[in-house]
Amino acid sequence: MEDEKIIELYQLRNEEAIKATAEKYGNYCSAIASNILPFKEDAEECVNDTWLHAWNAIPPHIPPRLSLFLGKITREVSINRYKALSAQKRGNGGYAIALDELEDFISLSNSTVEQAIELELIGKAISTFLRKQPEIHADVFIRRYYHLCSIKQIAEEFSISESKTKSILFRVRKKLHSFLESEELL
Amino acid sequence: MKAEKMIDSMAHIDADLIQRAESHAASGRRRRRSLHWMATAACLTVALIGSFGIAYAVGALDGLLSYFGGNTEPYMEEILSVVATASNDEMELRIDGAIADESSCHFVVSFVGLTDEMKARFQKGDLEEQARCDVDAVTKAGEVVYFPSRETSTFTKDTENGVKADTQFADADMTYLVTCTAGDNDVFIMSDLKAIRFTYEGLTVEFDPSGIIEAERQLIPENPETATISDVYLSRLGFRFTMPVQENGVNAYDLQLIREDGTLWEKMSEELGWSATGYHSTDDTEVTWAGYWGGGNHVAVGFINLDEFIGVCINGENFYFLSE
Numbered sequence: 001m002e003d004e005k006i007i008e009l010y011q012l013r014n015e016e017a018i019k020a021t022a023e024k025y026g027n028y029c030s031a032i033a034s035n036i037l038p039f040k041e042d043a044e045e046c047v048n049d050t051w052l053h054a055w056n057a058i059p060p061h062i063p064p065r066l067s068l069f070l071g072k073i074t075r076e077v078s079i080n081r082y083k084a085l086s087a088q089k090r091g092n093g094g095y096a097i098a099l100d101e102l103e104d105f106i107s108l109s110n111s112t113v114e115q116a117i118e119l120e121l122i123g124k125a126i127s128t129f130l131r132k133q134p135e136i137h138a139d140v141f142i143r144r145y146y147h148l149c150s151i152k153q154i155a156e157e158f159s160i161s162e163s164k165t166k167s168i169l170f171r172v173r174k175k176l177h178s179f180l181e182s183e184e185l186l
Numbered sequence: 187m188k189a190e191k192m193i194d195s196m197a198h199i200d201a202d203l204i205q206r207a208e209s210h211a212a213s214g215r216r217r218r219r220s221l222h223w224m225a226t227a228a229c230l231t232v233a234l235i236g237s238f239g240i241a242y243a244v245g246a247l248d249g250l251l252s253y254f255g256g257n258t259e260p261y262m263e264e265i266l267s268v269v270a271t272a273s274n275d276e277m278e279l280r281i282d283g284a285i286a287d288e289s290s291c292h293f294v295v296s297f298v299g300l301t302d303e304m305k306a307r308f309q310k311g312d313l314e315e316q317a318r319c320d321v322d323a324v325t326k327a328g329e330v331v332y333f334p335s336r337e338t339s340t341f342t343k344d345t346e347n348g349v350k351a352d353t354q355f356a357d358a359d360m361t362y363l364v365t366c367t368a369g370d371n372d373v374f375i376m377s378d379l380k381a382i383r384f385t386y387e388g389l390t391v392e393f394d395p396s397g398i399i400e401a402e403r404q405l406i407p408e409n410p411e412t413a414t415i416s417d418v419y420l421s422r423l424g425f426r427f428t429m430p431v432q433e434n435g436v437n438a439y440d441l442q443l444i445r446e447d448g449t450l451w452e453k454m455s456e457e458l459g460w461s462a463t464g465y466h467s468t469d470d471t472e473v474t475w476a477g478y479w480g481g482g483n484h485v486a487v488g489f490i491n492l493d494e495f496i497g498v499c500i501n502g503e504n505f506y507f508l509s510e
Contacts, residue, residue: 067208068201076197083190119191123198130203132508134401135210136264142207146196149211157211158397159267 003066010058017058018051025067029074035148036078042085046078053077075146122185129179133172140165141172206377209326210396268293268393276304279384279391280358285487287400287421288375289476292365292487295384295391296358308359320385321366325378333366334373335463363487367463367476402426405497405505417474418505420498422489424460424478427500430471437464437473443490444497444504451495458488 001020009017029050033043050073063069130138140158143149151169155162180186265283272279277300284293297315299305308315316338323331364384368375376399383392402421407413418427420443431437441460442450451457462477480488497506 065201065205068204071204072197079193119195120198122192122195124200126195126198127200127203130199132401132403135206135399136397138203138401139207139210142196142199142203143211145193146199146204146207148193154211 006066007058007062010055018055021051021054021070025070028067029070032071032074032147033078035150036075036082037085042081043078046074046081049077050074122180125180125183125185126176129176133175137168137172140168144169264398267397268395270391270393272389272391273300274389276301277308277386277389279386279389281384281391281393282361284393284395284398285400285423286376286395286398287423288368288377288402289426290365290367290424290478291376291382291395292363292423292478293382293384293393295362295364297360297386298357299359305359315360316362318387319362321364322383323379324381324383325374326380331374331379333368334465335367337365337461338362365478365487403492403507405507408504408506413503415500415503415505418498418500420492420495422492423487424476425498426474426476428472428474429501431466431473439475439501442499443495444499444506446494446496448496450499458490
C-alpha cells in the first residue's frame with residue numbers, strides 16, 4: 001500500500017492503518033530494534049510500541065517520509081528500552097558496543113550540553129560535517145551510529161572488508177571530533 | 187554517558203542523509219545477493235576455464251587503469267561495484283567500471299560480438315558505432331531523463347585514427363569510455379538517479395550510480411564583496427562554478443588549483459587537463475561550467491587528491507575550502 005494511503009487511514013482513525021504499517025515496515029523497524037537490543041522479545045515489543053506512537057502522532061503530524069518517521073520512533077523507543085534494561089543489567093546490544101567506540105573520541109561536557117535543544121544543535125552540526133565527507137564514509141558512519149548496525153553487516157552492505165569499515169569509522173570519528181571542537185560544541 | 191548523548195544527537199541528523207545511507211546499504215545487499223548467485227555460477231565454470239578467469243580479472247583492472255588515470259587504485263572497489271552485462275544472440279554489452287561526481291559520470295563499456303559479423307563490426311570500430319549508442323537515466327522518482335552532454339572516446343594508441351579501438355579487455359572487441367554530464371543541476375544531479383542506461387541497437391545495459399558518486403566540496407571566495415563567480419565546487423573528478431555572461435559573449439575562464447603551500451598549479455592545463463561544458467541560465471545572464479579532470483591531452487579521466495589543495499583560482503579570483 002502506498003504511504004499516502006496508509007497516512008490517510010491514520011487520519012480516518014482506521015485501525016487498518018496499523019496493520020498496513022506493520023506489513024510494509026515491520027521488517028524495517030524490526031531490523032533497527034534488533035540492532036540496538038540483544039533480546040528478540042524486547043525488539044518485538046519496541047516495534048509494537050512504534051505502531052502505538054505512530055497512531056498517537058498521526059494526526060496531527062503528517063510525516064513527509066513515513067519510513068524515516070517510523071525508523072526514528074523505533075530507534076528512540078529501543079534506545080530508551082535499552083537504557084531501562086541496562087539499569088537492570090540485562091545483556092549487551094549493538095548500542096552498548098557503539099557507545100564504547102565513541103567514548104574514546106567524543107567527550108561532551110555535561111555542563112555545556114544538557115538539553116534536547118543542544119542535542120539537536122549537535123545533530124545538525126553532524127549533518128553539516130557528514131555532507132563534506134565522501135558519500136561512502138558518511139553512509140557507513142550513519143549505518144553504524146544511527147542505525148547501530150554491526151561492523152560485519154556494514155561491511156557486507158558496502159562490499160568492503162571489516163577492517164576497511166573500522167578504518168573508515170576511525171577516520172570519520174577523528175575528523176568529527178576536530179569539527180565539533182572547531183564549532184565549539186565539545 | 188557522554189557518548190550516549192552523542193548517539194542521542196544522531197537522532198537529529200538530516201533525514202535525507204539517513205535515507206541515502208539506507209538506500210546505499212539496500213543496494214549493497216541486493217548487489218551482494220546477485221554476487222552470491224554469480225559466485226555459485228563461477229564455481230561451476232571455474233573448473234572448465236582454469237586460470238583464464240584470473241587472467242581476465244587482472245586484465246580488466248589493467249584496462250580500467252588505462253581509462254581512469256591518476257591515483258585510482260584506492261577507488262577500485264567503487265569503480266568495479268557497477269559491473270553489469272546484458273546480451274542477446276548477437277552481442278554482449280558490459281559495463282566494466284564507472285565513477286561519478288554530482289555533475290559527471292564516466293563509465294567504461296565493452297562490446298563483445300557473439301557472431302562473426304558483429305565481432306568484425308566491433309573490431310572495425312568506426313564512427314557509425316558511436317552514433318548507434320544512446321545513454322539515458324532513470325531518476326529515483328521513476329522519470330526518464332537525458333544528459334545534456336555526452337562524449338564517447340575509444341582508447342587507441344593510433345592518434346591519427348582516434349576511432350579505432352585498441353581493446354583493453356581480454357575478451358572485448360571494442361571498448362568505449364563514455365562521459366555524461368548532468369548540466370547545470372537545475373534538472374537533476376547524479377544523486378537523483380537510480381539507473382544509468384547504455385543502449386546499443388536495442389540492447390540496454392544499466393547500472394546504479396549511487397555507490398560511486400564522489401562527494402563535492404564547496405569553496406568560499408577570498409573576497410566575498412568583489413567576487414563575481416559563485417557556487418564553486420570541486421571534487422576528485424572535476425569542478426563546477428557559475429560566472430556572469432560577459433558582454434562580448436565570450437565566456438572564457440582560466441582555472442588553476444591552489445596547492446597547500448599557497449602556490450598555483452601553473453602547468454595544470456598541460457599536466458592534468460580538463461574538459462568542460464557551459465550551460466547558460468534561462469535569462470542568459472549567467473553561465474555554469476561543469477567539467478572533469480583529464481581529457482586535456484589523453485583519452486582518460488583524471489583523479490586528484492583534494493587534500494593536496496586548499497582552493498582554486500578562477501579568472502584571478504581565489505576560492506578556498508571551508509576549514510573542517
